[in-house]
Each structure stands twice: as C-alpha cells, then as structure tokens.
Amino acid sequence: MVSAEILERLSATLASRRDADPSTSYVARLFHKGQEAILKKVGEEAVETIMAAKDGDKLHLVREVADLWFHTMVLLANEGLSAEDVLAELARREGISGIEEKAARPAQD
Numbered sequence: 001m002v003s004a005e006i007l008e009r010l011s012a013t014l015a016s017r018r019d020a021d022p023s024t025s026y027v028a029r030l031f032h033k034g035q036e037a038i039l040k041k042v043g044e045e046a047v048e049t050i051m052a053a054k055d056g057d058k059l060h061l062v063r064e065v066a067d068l069w070f071h072t073m074v075l076l077a078n079e080g081l082s083a084e085d086v087l088a089e090l091a092r093r094e095g096i097s098g099i100e101e102k103a104a105r106p107a108q109d
C-alpha cells in the first residue's frame with residue numbers, strides 16, 4: 001500500500017534539487033526560474049484538474065491531481081517548507097474538529 005512516505009521521499013528529493021544544476025533536472029530548472037514560474041505551474045495544474053474533473057475520466061483526474069500536488073510541493077520547497085508541514089496542519093485540524101464536535105454535542109446525562 002502506498003503511504004505518506006512517498007510525500008516524505010519526494011520532499012527530500014525536491015530539497016536536494018534546490019542547489020542543483022538547472023540543466024540536469026526539471027525541478028532544478030523550476031527552482032532556478034523562481035517563484036513566478038512555480039506559481040504559474042500551480043495555476044495551470046489547478047485549471048487542468050478542474051477540466052479533468054468535468055470530463056469524468058477518473059484516471060485523467062488522478063494524474064492531474066498528482067501534477068497539482070507535485071507542483072504545490074515544489075512551491076513549498078521553494079519557501080523552505082515541505083509536505084510534512086501540511087500533514088502536521090491537517091493532523092492539527094483533526095484534533096480541532098474533534099474538540100469542536102464535542103463542544104457542539106453537549107453531554108447527554
């Protein structure tokens with residue numbers, strides 16, 4: 001089964017590309033071009049994800065979401081962040097939603 005470890009491995013690979021020669025890798029090239037180019041790719045992949053969802057082809061949708069996740073991970077790495085930061089935020093929200101759910105449902109005794 002594929003797990004969140006893939007995100008950790010990819011994060012480490014992306015971090016290793018930050019100082020790599022742009023001629024050797026797509027990711028290194030994107031870092032070299034800078035934030036504007038990375039944001040442009042994130043925007044393009046978001047639009048392609050929406051179009052894939054509308055065309056009803058599930059494999060196409062999965063591939064476009066993979067492109068979107070990948071490019072948002074490049075964006076995070078460019079800011080010195082990683083997938084782990086996002087996973088931690090989602091974990092924090094799980095905790096928060098538990099607390100809110102309890103608060104919304106007073107004890108019945």
Ligand SMILES: N=c1c2ncn([C@@H]3O[C@H](COP(=O)(O)OP(=O)(O)OP(=O)(O)O)[C@@H](O)[C@H]3O)c2ncn1[C@@H]1O[C@H](COP(=O)(O)O)[C@@H](O)[C@H]1O
Pocket residue numbers: 010013014017025026027028041066067070
């Ligand atoms: N997961 C990915 C990944 N997903 C998508 N892409 C690339 O993202 C690019 C953008 O796709 P598009 O559909 O927009 O195609 P395009 O028109 O060729 O893109 P542009 O030239 O317009 O930017 C393509 O070149 C894809 O190959 C990826 N490139 C790399 N990775 C991972 O990143 C690792 C490091 O990559 P490199 O350092 O580039 O080898 C790899 O081992 C992979 O694990």
